[in-house]
Amino acid sequence: DVRQPLYSGGWRAGFTLQAEGYEVDGDPLWSARLLATHPSAIKSYQSSVPGFQQHLGTTQKEAVALSERSATLALEAVQEFEGKRGTGGHPKVVAGSVGPYGACQADVSEYTGSYIPSVTQCDLATWHRPCLEVLAGAGLQLVALETLPALSEALALLGLLQEFPDLNAWVTFSCKHASYGDNFGEAVKSCYEQGREQLIGVGVNCTPPHLITPLLQEANRFLPSPHVLPRVVYPNSGEEWVPGKCFLHQWVSGSLLHKSSSPDGTSQTVSGR
Numbered sequence: 593d594v595r596q597p598l599y600s601g602g603w604r605a606g607f608t609l610q611a612e613g614y615e616v617d618g619d620p621l622w623s624a625r626l627l628a629t630h631p632s633a634i635k636s637y638q639s640s641v642p643g644f645q646q647h648l649g650t651t652q653k654e655a656v657a658l659s660e661r662s663a664t665l666a667l668e669a670v671q672e673f674e675g676k677r678g679t680g681g682h683p684k685v686v687a688g689s690v691g692p693y694g695a696c697q698a699d700v701s702e703y704t705g706s707y708i709p710s711v712t713q714c715d716l717a718t719w720h721r722p723c724l725e726v727l728a729g730a731g732l733q734l735v736a737l738e739t740l741p742a743l744s745e746a747l748a749l750l751g752l753l754q755e756f757p758d759l760n761a762w763v764t765f766s767c768k769h770a771s772y773g774d775n776f777g778e779a780v781k782s783c784y785e786q787g788r789e790q791l792i793g794v795g796v797n798c799t800p801p802h803l804i805t806p807l808l809q810e811a812n813r814f815l816p817s818p819h820v821l822p823r824v825v826y827p828n829s830g831e832e833w834v835p836g837k838c839f840l841h842q843w844v845s846g847s848l849l850h851k852s853s854s855p856d857g858t859s860q861t862v863s864g865r
Contacts, residue, residue, distance in 0.1 A: 641722040643696040656726055663688055663730035687736040687762070688727035692745055693719055703766065705741030716748035721755075728756045736824075738764045739798050743779040750787035762793035762824045767807055768800070776807055781814035784821060795824035802830070 644655035663686070670684045693716055694702030701707045711719075727735055737749045746763050753761055763783045767776055780794040794815070796807050804827055815821055 641726070642719065656722070659723065659726040660730045663727055663732055667731065685734055686732055687734040688723075688730075688732045690720060690723055690727070690735050690737050690749065690761075692740050694741065695739065702739060702741060705745075708742045708744055713744060713748040713751070716745055717752045720749055720752055724752060724756055724759065728759055733758060733760060734792070735759055735761045736764070737761050739766045740764070741766055743774040743782060746779065746783050747786055750783060750791070753787065753790050757790075760790050760792050761787070762795070762822075763787070763791065764795045764797040764824050764826070766798040767796050767803060775810075777810040777814040780811050784815055788821075791821070793822040793824040797824070797826045799827050800830045801827045803827075 641652060641655040641659055644650045644658050645652060648655075648658075650658065666686045666688075670686055674684060692702045692705075693711065694700075694705070694707050697707065724735065735753075737746060737753075740746050740749075740763065746765070750761070750763070753759060763780070765776065765779060776796075783794055784791060794811065796804060799807070804825055808823055808825070811823065
């Protein structure tokens with residue numbers, strides 16, 4: 593059995609913090625704002641230097657420090673946990689989260705990839721570079737290139753990753769039927785071909801559970817065995833993210849929304865929930 597548990601500090605952490613009384617819903621920085629206001633409440637999130645500068649009014653130096661805090665808090669949490677409970681034979685590893693460009697635009701485009709036609713791979717690499725610099729500088733050795741809505745952004749990140757030879761990565765896409773248009777199997781194959789020297793896994797996240805098995809079956813058609821290239825999977829709970837006013841949105845049951853499907857139920861495409 594080669595399965596390993598994965599503990600996410602992204603959207604799920606945000607909902608937990610909201611339940612504990614921290615106002616994150618409707619904030620363009622989501623739970624990343626707490627790195628500046630309540631750092632003891634949060635251990636990690638996909639913060640960005642441009643996001644802090646835009647929404648908190650920080651200098652670039654201050655924004656870099658806040659992003660570094662995300663990594664150092666996560667590392668400290670692991671040390672604290674293992675100090676109390678030991679490793680249990682499985683040392684914990686912190687993966688720095690590198691989310692999609694759209695996640696910091698506060699316009700829901702991370703779910704659709706609608707920004708992809710208007711940005712080049714060079715634009716994406718320029719935008720993501722500060723985040724990778726911060727995570728590598730903080731001492732992390734693994735990054736999660738996650739919730740990506742399109743292959744072009746994944747390839748831009750994998751190309752950029754070559755500037756950081758001490759970093760390894762996994763790549764996960766957010767997927768649904770009939771979305772941005774990249775075939776999932778072909779997308780993960782392209783990632784493997786470009787990034788195999790630093791790529792430790794590929795898969796899906798923030799994706800409805802009922803799509804996971806068909807997606808993995810599709811990946812298996814294009815990839816070596818999971819023993820060679822592990823599959824990384826952390827789905828959502830099946831709701832849909834519906835735009836509301838300004839930055840306010842609401843989750844609704846997936847069963848209330850129409851879902852299109854391919855004739856054989858297996859041809860999955862990348863992007864959005």
